[in-house]
Amino acid sequence: MKQSILLDGPKFQITIQRLCRQLIENHGDFSQAVLIGIQPRGTYLAKRIVHELKAMLGVDVPLGALDITFYRDDFRRKGTGPILANSTHIDFIVEGKSVILIDDVLWTGRTIRSAMDAMQAFGRSEKIELLVLVDRRFSRQIPIQPDYIGIQVDSIDSQKVLVQWKEEDDQDSIHLITEEV
């Protein structure tokens, strides 16, 4: 197994701050926008962004967590069996708001499709945007593109992209993992 670091240290923090400034550019004081982190690992990024926005704007941006397990299109395929769900917490009104979906890595796009499907259950939002820390470009299986991108990575299917968080894994870093054949 070969591991290379794509991003860490101060650059990681700068990337997060840039994403926050891009969000402020489009959503101002966030009076009409809400953030939703996709379970499980999108929620770490979402919490970090809310933390940074609080430092920059002094406001608490509404933050939710969305689990997409029951909306997946691969249920009962690949022999993986059912997948244990994570919890969903959305304790604000989504109707008429701009929803910014947040995930750590965008790969095939299927998770995001499921997430958009799941969001409909909470009402008709004005707009849905997508923010990702890592965009594995050229590997999409459905036509989904992010609105805010931390870094873009060219990778092949057999590789893995792993995002680590200080809160969970003791460091902020993005790794590209290659299984040796």
Next chain:
Amino acid sequence: MSSAAEQLSTRHLLGIKDLNENDIQLILDTASNFKEILNRPIKKVPSLRDITIANVFFENSTRTRLSFELAEKRLSADTINFAASSSSVSKGETLIDTVNNILAMKVDMVVMRHPHAGAGVFLSKHVNAQIVNAGDGAHEHPTQALLDSFSIRERYGDVAGRKVAIIGDITHSRVALSNILCLQKQGAEVMVCGPTTLIPKYIKSLGVKVEHDLRKALNWCDVANMLRIQLERQDIAYFPSIREYTMLYGLNKEILESLDHEITIMHPGPINRGVEITSDVADSKHSIILDQVENGVAVRMAALYLLAGKRG
């Protein structure tokens, strides 16, 4: 995320007897996720949209049938309903023939209630579909026990270590047997209480306490599960009169308030108001009877979802 295994160990849900502790945790954990979904404006997920489920009821039911049907619809499954009273069963068709005819219409799962113990097990050996037991005679009613445990967990945080008294007609109750097994597998203590004639002779072999004094049982327990007197299953008279039963085993406000601690009251329904439980107790803040009904849909969604995951 819970540490429970991510797959059920069984392909059918025939009884709590066949489930291990992980299966029970997995179903209850998944049910909490479904309960959140049931509070959304749109209470539906697409997971089972390619599954067809037949609800085959050879015995009357209100709650269980509606609850299963709603759970199936919330999971986007297609459903068909079959009630024995209005079917060809009255013309002499056998159980296997009836079910195979239903399966010929491309049905994937069968939810069955039957007056005879073991009907689900029998069917699972002879037809090619997943079977969910919605009550078989006086044997088991697994989803009821699971939703009872879910309700206890919701109230107390954990089932382990709780003291649960099951009170009333134990002999004729499938709810009692499933609950005893389910609660014990999760580490709860169980007591049964009722007149000698309504408590099976060998029930102690299951490791439960037996008590014939209602007040003692209530003072011992955290949760009292009051069962209905099942007159329709009683071929002989097991006690002199309903009035006498009520005087000795009926739960009323006076007894409840005289206990040395607060307890939670459960009832699987349908309630015979004024027999095993009075209206003021059934509708009091101690009662979680309607929570049980609400939780029933979430628990059945979890069971069906996880069983569907066992179909390759």
